[in-house]
Amino acid sequence: xxxxxxxxxxxxxxxxxxxxxxxxxxxxxxxxxxxxxxxxxxxxxxxxxxxxxxxxxxxxxxxxxxxxxxxxxxxxxxxxxxxxxxxxxxxxxxxxxxxxxxxxxxxxxxxxxxxxxxxxxxxxxxxxxxxxxxxxxxxxxxxxxxxxxxxxxxxxxxxxxxxxxxxxxxxxxxxxxxxxxxxxxxxxxxxxxxxxxxxxxxxxxxxxxxxxxxxxxxxxxxxxxxxxxxxxxxxxxxxxxxxxxxxxxxxxxxxxxxxxxxxxxxxxxxxxxxxxxxxxxxxxxxxxxxxxxxxxxxxxxxxxxxxxxxxxxx
Amino acid sequence: xxxxxxxxxxxxxxxxxxxxxxxxxxxxxxxxxxxxxxxxxxxxxxxxxxxxxxxxxxxxxxxxxxxxxxxxxxxxxxxxxxxxxxxxxxxxxxxxxxxxxxxxxxxxxxxxxxxxxxxxxxxxxxxxxxxxxxxxxxxxxxxxxxxxxxxxxxxxxxxxxxxxxxxxxxxxxxxxxxxxxxxxxxxxxxxxxxxxxxxxxxxxxxxxxxxxxxxxxxxxxxxxxxxxxxxxxxxxxxxxxxxxxxxxxxxxxxxxxxxxxxxxxxxxxxxxxxxxxxxxxxxxxxxxxxxxxxxxxxxxxxxxxxxxxxxxxxxxx
Numbered sequence: 307x308x309x310x311x312x313x314x315x316x317x318x319x320x321x322x323x324x325x326x327x328x329x330x331x332x333x334x335x336x337x338x339x340x341x342x343x344x345x346x347x348x349x350x351x352x353x354x355x356x357x358x359x360x361x362x363x364x365x366x367x368x369x370x371x372x373x374x375x376x377x378x379x380x381x382x383x384x385x386x387x388x389x390x391x392x393x394x395x396x397x398x399x400x401x402x403x404x405x406x407x408x409x410x411x412x413x414x415x416x417x418x419x420x421x422x423x424x425x426x427x428x429x430x431x432x433x434x435x436x437x438x439x440x441x442x443x444x445x446x447x448x449x450x451x452x453x454x455x456x457x458x459x460x461x462x463x464x465x466x467x468x469x470x471x472x473x474x475x476x477x478x479x480x481x482x483x484x485x486x487x488x489x490x491x492x493x494x495x496x497x498x499x500x501x502x503x504x505x506x507x508x509x510x511x512x513x514x515x516x517x518x519x520x521x522x523x524x525x526x527x528x529x530x531x532x533x534x535x536x537x538x539x540x541x542x543x544x545x546x547x548x549x550x551x552x553x554x555x556x557x558x559x560x561x562x563x564x565x566x567x568x569x570x571x572x573x574x575x576x577x578x579x580x581x582x583x584x585x586x587x588x589x590x591x592x593x594x595x596x597x598x599x600x601x602x603x604x605x606x607x608x609x610x611x612x613x614x615x616x617x618x619x620x
Numbered sequence: 621x622x623x624x625x626x627x628x629x630x631x632x633x634x635x636x637x638x639x640x641x642x643x644x645x646x647x648x649x650x651x652x653x654x655x656x657x658x659x660x661x662x663x664x665x666x667x668x669x670x671x672x673x674x675x676x677x678x679x680x681x682x683x684x685x686x687x688x689x690x691x692x693x694x695x696x697x698x699x700x701x702x703x704x705x706x707x708x709x710x711x712x713x714x715x716x717x718x719x720x721x722x723x724x725x726x727x728x729x730x731x732x733x734x735x736x737x738x739x740x741x742x743x744x745x746x747x748x749x750x751x752x753x754x755x756x757x758x759x760x761x762x763x764x765x766x767x768x769x770x771x772x773x774x775x776x777x778x779x780x781x782x783x784x785x786x787x788x789x790x791x792x793x794x795x796x797x798x799x800x801x802x803x804x805x806x807x808x809x810x811x812x813x814x815x816x817x818x819x820x821x822x823x824x825x826x827x828x829x830x831x832x833x834x835x836x837x838x839x840x841x842x843x844x845x846x847x848x849x850x851x852x853x854x855x856x857x858x859x860x861x862x863x864x865x866x867x868x869x870x871x872x873x874x875x876x877x878x879x880x881x882x883x884x885x886x887x888x889x890x891x892x893x894x895x896x897x898x899x900x901x902x903x904x905x906x907x908x909x910x911x912x913x914x915x916x917x918x919x920x921x922x923x924x925x926x927x928x929x930x931x932x933x934x935x936x937x
Contacts, residue, residue, distance in 0.1 A: 354928045361931050369931070376928075391928040398931050429930055436937070468935035490935075505936040542936065 350379040350388055357395060370399050387426070390419040394430050401437050409437050428458035432466055439473060448473045464494030465502045471509055475516075484513050504533035504542065511549060520557045524550065540577030544570045548586055560597045564590060580617040584610045663712040664691070667739075667749060669724040669757040674704040676726055676735050683708045683724075683737045690714040693737065707752075708737065718755070719746040725758040733897060770883055773876040780869050787865070794858040801851045808847070812840050 343351070357372035373395045380388035393416035400409035413434050420430045435450035451470040458466045467490035475483035491506035511526035531546040551566030567590045574583035587610035594603035655661055671677065674696055683691040691710035699705050710718070719742025727738045739755065742748075749755065788795045819837055912918050 351927060358929050358931060388928060391930060395931050398933065402937065429933065432933060436933070462933075465933060465935050472935065502935060505934070508936065545936075 344383075346379055346383050347385065347388070350376045350383075350385065350392075353379065354388075354391065354395075361399065366399055366403060370396065370403075373399070386419050387424075390416050390424075390426055390430065393419070394426070394433055397433050397437065401433070401440055406437065406441055410441070413437055422457065428454045428462065428466060431457060432462075432469060435469055435473070439469075439476075444473060444477055448477070461497040461499060464490045464492075464497055464499055464506065467493060468502055468505050468509060471506075475509065475513060480513050480516060484510065487513065500533050501537050501539065501542075504530040504537070504539075507533070508542075508546060508549065515549070515553055515556070518556070520553050523553045527553065540573055541579060541582070544573040544577065544579065544582050544586070547573060548589065551586075551589065555593065560593055564593050564597075567593065575613070580613050584613050584617075587613065664709050665712050665715060665751045666694070667708045667710050667718065667724075667753055667755055669706050669708075669755045670699070671704045671706060671726075671757045672759070674706075677704070677706055677737070678735075681735060681737060683710060683739060685714055685717060685739045686741060688714075690739070706737075706757075715748050717741045718749050719743065720749060720753075721746045722749070722755055723758045724755045729897070770880055773879055777869070777873055777876055780872060784865055784869055787862075794854070795862065798851070798855050798858060801854070805844070805848060805851060808844055812844060815840060 353372045353376035357369045357376060360366075360368035360372055373392050377389055377392035377396065379385075380392055393412045397409045397412035397416060400406070400412060413430065416430050417434060420426050431450045431454035435447045435454060438444075438447035438450060448470065451466065451473055454466040455463070455470050467486050471483045471486035471490055474480075474486060487506050487509045491503060491510065494500075494503040494506055507526050507530035511523045511530060514520075514523035514526060527546050527549045531543065531550070534542040534546055547566045547570035551563045551570065554560075554563035554566060567586045570586040571583050571590065574580070574586060587606050591603040591606035591610070594600070594606060677693065677696060679693055679696060681693045682689045683693065691708050691714075693706055694709040695707040697705050697707075706724075708724075718739055722742035723740050725738050725740075726735060728735050787793055790796060816837060
């Protein structure tokens with residue numbers, strides 16, 4: 307009886323092992339072998355990856371050069387999709403560099419290549435909206451942000467809604483802005499987009515602050531700060547701290563406001579953003595003046611000038 | 621009582637015996653094959669060379685003749701004068717090409733290749749080296765050494781050129797002073813010319829006053845000539861010294877350029893093989909990486925050639 311059971315167990319183990327082996331072999335072979343890519347497209351793809359890597363490490367000029375190479379190859383083989391990707395990337399980097407005419411030229415070229423049903427359309431419309439916002443054309447920016455919101459059904463929907471909500475807020479439509487920012491927050495939480503979730507919270511904080519709801523604003527900014535610390539975004543941390551400083555000042559707590567601004571100065575200075583640090587120092591000088599400490603105000607102004615001079619020299 | 625035997629085990633002993641014999645034969649064949657590959661059965665003899673330094677020389681390092689591996693370094697030791705004695709174990713069948721005028725040298729195969737001892741083929745007129753015979757060791761200059769030598773030579777010229785330029789530029793130096801004097805002299809000459817013009821004009825107007833004017837002119841010319849004489853003396857004394865210095869510098873430069881040409885000629889033949897080696901290495905690495913990219917499970921984690929990415933956007937920027 308015992309022997310029979312052992313034999314059955316052995317047979318079961320043998321069958322299991324055979325299936326496991328078959329499964330492993332199947333997993334190895336079943337994955338479709340990638341289709342061979344033409345060398346020109348491979349080269350363009352390599353330039354794209356180089357550009358992304360350069361931007362990620364902060365080498366914007368290197369990134370722009372790489373995307374230009376990518377665009378050149380794509381245009382040499384009339385690869386419309388590839389060209390559109392390169393153009394959107396170039397437009398984004400030119401905008402971040404403050405080169406708005408170049409950014410506009412690139413994004414307009416991209417829009418000519420990207421039909422509305424293309425998966426690239428939402429990103430292109432979003433970038434167009436960002437560029438119009440940077441130029442100061444709020445109606446155009448709102449139009450393109452709306453297009454992006456309508457077209458995007460995936461994980462970036464929250465980001466598109468955030469942009470639309472920010473534009474509405476800048477237009478003074480706080481109710482609409484709050485509704486859109488709330489939707490964006492939900493979408494970002496669902497998609498697990500932590501950075502954009504913090505953006506939604508910061509925007510809701512801005513709206514609450516504009517409505518003089520200090521408590522809600524502080525709570526929202528602190529939530530945003532916590533996420534920004536988690537994602538380690540220096541610029542956004544400084545922005546949250548300055549917003550918290552403004553809320554504290556509005557509540558009449560100058561000491562606390564000074565403490566937040568002082569933290570913002572440290573974060574921006576060490577994060578390599580002297581202009582933001584200088585702005586926070588100016589706020590500190592104003593607060594010291596208000597608190598009746600002209601010496602401290604002078605010292606903050608002197609520190610600011612030193613910082614700006616050092617930046618100019620660089 | 622008769623023992624019952626299972627018919628399946630009837631030839632068991634013969635089968636096991638055959639299996640063991642086959643396994644032993646396979647092991648033996650493997651041993652012979654590996655031994656053959658590693659020249660375990662080849663007849664060997666030893667050769668030695670003496671080097672000033674053992675840097676880059678290691679036990680087991682291949683010894684090559686005309687690019688073929690003919691042996692390995694077996695032992696490295698120091699002699700009484702603290703020179704490095706390197707003993708090589710070499711296949712006997714190559715002994716006919718290793719003669720008294722053969723030399724050993726330490727080379728690197730390609731830029732990142734392994735270091736080897738290269739033995740040059742001896743000429744037929746010389747006797748073959750006996751067991752434990754000594755080969756002369758040729759110290760090859762590396763590219764670094766050549767570059768350093770060149771840099772030292774160029775430094776010397778640059779120092780000389782800098783000294784000469786400083787000498788020329790010195791405001792209190794002879795050249796500058798001579799030039800300043802010459803400038804003053806030319807200004808004086810201009811003034812004299814103007815005065816002479818005036819005199820000539822006056823002469824046409826008033827021929828009677830020509831005499832005193834000519835006296836003036838003569839005095840002026842005398843004055844110029846008095847000032848010109850020491851100046852020219854100064855130029856005469858200093859200029860040859862300056863020219864000598866320049867000549868020395870030029871001859872130095874010429875010597876160094878010849879040295880550099882020699883060094884470049886030495887290094888040049890080594891550069892193309894180095895570049896070819898590097899190119900081959902890069903191509904091989906590229907092939908391996910491409911192969912790996914297509915292999916499961918790596919291919920799932922590597923972006924495809926035409927898969928493009930977009931720089932992450934942010935609504936807050």
